[in-house]
């Protein structure tokens with residue numbers, strides 16, 4: 001492609017987003033004339049969604065949730081890292097201020113971040129990020145190494161990482177204190193599968209996980 005063709009292509013793909021935005025806004029307006037007035041009045045989402053940045057997993061589209069129903073945080077490989085100010089601020093705001101009822105950590109099979117973490121190689125700035133997944137591998141090394149095929153081991157690491165991120169959500173003061181006071185939010189671990197577009201519920205036992213971490217990580221006033 002010549003540089004003229006490239007710049008024409010770039011301006012077309014940029015403008016296409018605005019065309020789609022106008023189409024969306026007028027369709028919503030036609031469907032419900034009060035739609036934008038309701039949105040501008042404020043948000044009261046029931047869900048905090050923590051998902052992968054992967055472009056193929058748009059939280060609202062795969063769950064059918066509409067505007068205003070989910071507070072969304074996405075990063076590479078849906079990690080919840082306790083020194084990540086961004087993720088911690090999102091959890092604090094969603095739980096303590098928006099008072100969401102559910103926190104969902106949603107991973108997906110075929111996650112490039114998890115795959116990269118399984119590859120022992122220097123990946124520059126990605127090293128400290130992916131190390132969180134390598135740490136999950138180390139925690140479950142015996143189980144993972146006993147799995148025969150590379151693909152099955154990869155799938156299992158995706159699941160184990162989601163469970164570990166759920167545990168990290170539960171370790172936060174916001175979640176522990178809100179749950180002690182109001183009995184919500186409940187933390188869920190899900191995995192999206194490209195094969196059929198379905199979500200698998202890993203059936204995290206929130207209560208049991210909370211009690212199991214509170215021996216060491218308790219941040220409520222109650223003794224555990």
Ligand SMILES: [Zn+2]
Pocket residue numbers: 052053054076077078108110111112113114
């Ligand atoms: Zn991913």
